[in-house]
Amino acid sequence: MSSVLIADDEARIREVLVRWLIPAGYETREAADAETALAIMAATPSDVVLCDIQMPGQGGLWLVERL
Secondary structure (H helix, E strand, O other), X not given: OOEEEEEOOOHHHHHHHHXXXXXXXXXXXXXXXXXXXXXXXXXXXXXXXXXXXOOOOOOHHHHHHHO
């Protein structure tokens, strides 16, 4: 099963994406900030990361540079 990490500071956005992805057969993981997303990827890499560009603290571009 393919996995998707959703990194977005807005819980509602994460919730909507999870509702779309799970029925499509994807395993999902969630992070509310870029630092947490990076830690999740280090522990259990996902196949795809959907990330918000503007989040409190480090943003999506910071995360992409490190991934």
